[in-house]
Amino acid sequence: MAVVVGVDAGGTASKAVVLDQAGHELGRGRAGPGNPSATGAAAVRAIGSALRSALRAAGVPDPAAVTSGVVGVAGASALADPAIAAEFKAEWANLGLTTEPRIVGDAVTAFAAGGDWPAGAVLISGTGAVAALVDGLEVVRVADGLGWLLGDEGSGLWLGLRAVRLAARKWEAPLSRRVAAHAAAATPDALVRWAQALPPFGALAPVVCALAESGDPDATTIVTEAGARLVATLDELDSPGAPVVLGGGLLTADTPVRRAVLAQLAGRGTTVGTAADPALGAARLAARLVR
Template sequence: MEPGLVVGLDAGGTASKAVVATVDGVIVGRGAAGPGNPLSAGAAAAAASTEAALRAALGAAPPSSVVRGVLGVAGASVLASGDGLAAYEKVWRTLGLTCPMVVVGDAVTAFAAGSPAAAGVVLIAGTGAIAAEVRDETVVRTVDGNGWLLGDLGSGRWIGLAALRTTVREWSSPFAAAIAARVGCAHADDLIRWAQALPFAEIDALAPLVCALAREADPHARAITTEAAAELIRTLDELKVAGPVVLAGGLLATDTPVRDGVRAILRGRDVECVPSRDPAAAAAWLAARPVSGCTPEALHSALVGPAGERAGRGVQAALRSTDR
């Protein structure tokens, strides 16, 4: 095989994902493994997950065929100055890759997963929430991302905490009954004691329930999701940046009432907003862009757009067929 492959990596807090593609935008391999974020999983464990995902994506492709790679990871600036980068560089060497590996922030890949523009804004709302101005593969400025205690306004955890506060205040409501049943508390005092222990995984898991209740027109749930959207817009407005807005994270890149609220506000202002799709494929696009003969827009459409998604599903189906 002649040289001509690129690698895109998304080292996420839930999973590590890898995409291998040709420089002209054909996805030829995908892989996934455990958490790859060194800030939450630790550098050694995160690097091991990333290695597993990348090994699966590469398949039988010789390392010499890979000409460039991009790794998207949270806390990229911290990673570059600590031991985390060395752990990822070891993965590169272990797999026999000699091409350059470029490390960018996960906000960069999230933006690239929605737009081929050179500059713009990404608004991310998952467990946490942050708005970032991205320019030339660099995060120029951010607003929020300050953690649940000091910020992350409108995030999944913010919604979960808001649901608990509403529940103890409106204990006799159907909304409170649904929340209390989900966490297994029969009395308000039990819920208060339960919440004081800060069981974050269970608190975070309340966000999908609140969104579902909002879809069913529960007034308390709708008030929470409406306020979450307003908080996210306020965060976005602090950046004061023109350009496309990419919506990323579980609350904004999928069908939720929070996304509906944010999109409605932005469209009312005639602001272009697009969903973030696949950050690993976006990382592959960033890797291929300097070495491809395709235009950035055509390459982006091939790797990250609907055509890229269909190709990715085809690769996954082929892999499952091979496994059987």
């Protein structure tokens, strides 16, 4: 039985999917974070663990039955490091896989998960934020994705950082009280000290979104600006008329940020898809390679 595999290796988890030649899903696997830029060789082992689980769940006794594999990796550029690349090659061989994997950026697999278009744009907002123009298995243009210090505008981390900045200046606001409670900060000075330790600001994104849903004006302002900044990032690709796939937790779930982005895109008549399952998108790309 010939099968193909796809992997979505992100900063939160590594997910793998096995499909048969007809495109039917046979099994799934999940493991820890798979971004080698963040966790190095541990990410490679997580990818291997997710694949092992998926092959086991699919009932594939012989890994040589895998005829094609696509691995979408957040931080794929880290695989250019000789040590990480060697780890990946060894892990793939240890799995018993004989086909050469195709490694692509996670933007490619997110785009494939959102529709069957050969080319178009993908806009991702999760912990970070990036837009990319995709053609087949290649990213041909990128906007943002610069990290929280220089960019990632409209991301979860950006939302959280905006909320902390507002709290430090507007201490009595309802949003500020929620931020202070999250930080266990009794005073603005305590909040400043907490922020200087560079905590995971993105953990505040759900707080901002929930308050925006309840009508809080400060939270609403932040999520509206997030939507505008994400669309501005998309516009940097200079691809008017291209289909757009939304990816990342803030744009695949029903959040106020997603709705802000959709409202702007609807006004342009843009065709929009949602990258609900990038691992499945990777597996579909692997099947396309076979065809």
